[in-house]
Amino acid sequence: MLQKVYDWIDERIDITPIWRDIADHEVPEHVNPAHNFSAFVYCFGGLTFFVVVIQILSGMFLTMYYVPDIENAWKSVYYLQSEVAHGQIVRGMHHWGASVVIVMLLLHTLRVFFQGAYKKPRELNWIVGVLIFFVMLGLGFTGYLLPWDNKAYFATQVGLEIAEQVPFIGTELKTLLAGDASIVGAQTLTRFFAIHVFFLPAALFALLAVHFILIRRQGISGPL
Amino acid sequence: MHRGKGMKFVGDSRIKAEKTSQIPKDYSEYPGRTEAFWPNFLLKEWLVGAVFLVGFLILTLAHPSPLEGMADPTDAAYIPLPDWYFLFLYELLKYKYASGDFILFGILVLPGLAFGALLLAPFLDNGPGRRPHQRPIAVGMMLLGLVSVIWLTYTSASHVNWQERAEANKPIPESSVVVDTEHEGFAAYEASCMTCHGAELEGSAAAPTLVGIEYTPEEIATIAKEGTGSMPAGIFTGSDEELEQLADFIITVNESAE
Numbered sequence A: 001m002l003q004k005v006y007d008w009i010d011e012r013i014d015i016t017p018i019w020r021d022i023a024d025h026e027v028p029e030h031v032n033p034a035h036n037f038s039a040f041v042y043c044f045g046g047l048t049f050f051v052v053v054i055q056i057l058s059g060m061f062l063t064m065y066y067v068p069d070i071e072n073a074w075k076s077v078y079y080l081q082s083e084v085a086h087g088q089i090v091r092g093m094h095h096w097g098a099s100v101v102i103v104m105l106l107l108h109t110l111r112v113f114f115q116g117a118y119k120k121p122r123e124l125n126w127i128v129g130v131l132i133f134f135v136m137l138g139l140g141f142t143g144y145l146l147p148w149d150n151k152a153y154f155a156t157q158v159g160l161e162i163a164e165q166v167p168f169i170g171t172e173l174k175t176l177l178a179g180d181a182s183i184v185g186a187q188t189l190t191r192f193f194a195i196h197v198f199f200l201p202a203a204l205f206a207l208l209a210v211h212f213i214l215i216r217r218q219g220i221s222g223p224l
Numbered sequence B: 001m002h003r004g005k006g007m008k009f010v011g012d013s014r015i016k017a018e019k020t021s022q023i024p025k026d027y028s029e030y031p032g033r034t035e036a037f038w039p040n041f042l043l044k045e046w047l048v049g050a051v052f053l054v055g056f057l058i059l060t061l062a063h064p065s066p067l068e069g070m071a072d073p074t075d076a077a078y079i080p081l082p083d084w085y086f087l088f089l090y091e092l093l094k095y096k097y098a099s100g101d102f103i104l105f106g107i108l109v110l111p112g113l114a115f116g117a118l119l120l121a122p123f124l125d126n127g128p129g130r131r132p133h134q135r136p137i138a139v140g141m142m143l144l145g146l147v148s149v150i151w152l153t154y155t156s157a158s159h160v161n162w163q164e165r166a167e168a169n170k171p172i173p174e175s176s177v178v179v180d181t182e183h184e185g186f187a188a189y190e191a192s193c194m195t196c197h198g199a200e201l202e203g204s205a206a207a208p209t210l211v212g213i214e215y216t217p218e219e220i221a222t223i224a225k226e227g228t229g230s231m232p233a234g235i236f237t238g239s240d241e242e243l244e245q246l247a248d249f250i251i252t253v254n255e256s257a258e
Helices: A002-013 A016-023 A037-062 A073-082 A087-114 A123-145 A150-164 A170-178 A186-218 B037-062 B084-092 B100-119 B136-158 B162-168 B186-192 B217-226 B240-257
Strands: none
Touching: A016 B037, A037 A087, A037 A186, A037 B037, A073 A087, A087 A123, A087 B037, A087 B084, A087 B136, A123 A150, A123 A186, A123 B084, A123 B100, A150 A170, A150 A186, A170 A186, B084 B100, B084 B136, B100 B136, B186 B240, B217 B240
């Protein structure tokens, strides 16, 4: 039955090449921890992606309860933590995942760096990877404000004051992020929410797609 | 390298007329055994992922995600602190030559150089050798940057008493107390207790909250007359009937809070 469905689709849109591109390839021995345990360093990138998937899923569930509004943001998070079944765990996964993803990203970056794996022909993929790192830091910065508790509010205020000190465009930059030149308030929260939930994830998905397509085109770098 | 010009396609599709492989070249040029990604290697990756997930969930369960009190922009005494992975940038700005008149050095020049170099690393370190000892400058700079970031993060974090911070900023749940000012005991509460215990029994610097106490009406009446802890005796000066109404009032408010 399943084979028939597959054949029906394959006859029309020829999906076998897509499948081959995604999954049908050989994994060399030097990246396989089963052959050589020190190859576990090659797991960092995959685990980073795994945490990203955790972040996406837990974040999707968080938005079912979260209200991006200064009156209710904190209350909705508190309600989620204390009343909703497993809300504590879902928020915990998103909270700790935000830290773990930075750690894994750092380990992955260091692996690629110290192995010199970014050298020709993989320069572009390194740049895409560093951009992913920047997007992640942006996600961390914007997500920190969303619970609207004291540490969120005052850390964001400091961050925006630093942005304001950038020459020439400082005030505009701060206004763009905060929605107002001097107030950190309702506008700031909705903007950070939009940036955290729509703008940066869109950039992240695009960069991740390029990152993975380039890996499949170029293959993993050879052993040292 | 393919060029768009002169390429031939099958019909109006995107499939190229000349057969070329999209799949990376064979790994047979590397010595050793290769393994099929699907399903052999993916199964092993799956196992690594499962072990990782268990560890991650244990972390999540052992340390509930923190939440401080609701943001209060008027709280001038609050000492701001970013998330841990921004602590190094925060600490950098405390140095003399990265703050004050040199603030641009701290917020733009240094981080810009460091992250710019990270972004452009393949072009700065463009020699053919991949091994660390073949590119001492690049590796040296990375180690220097790494040590600086770890040191700055450590210095910044070691100045913070995390436990004290968490204690001082506990989330205060929204008050669900209903104070019935029509209650016959309210007048007695207002006259004798409200100065210290507050209009919603929330307590003050001088006295604890009366919400969530587990006393019987008799015990409340006794405490009102004789005091307890730092509360002196003789604060309540009304009649026995008013005392009874007062105890009943406090019990009623407590019931409303549950």
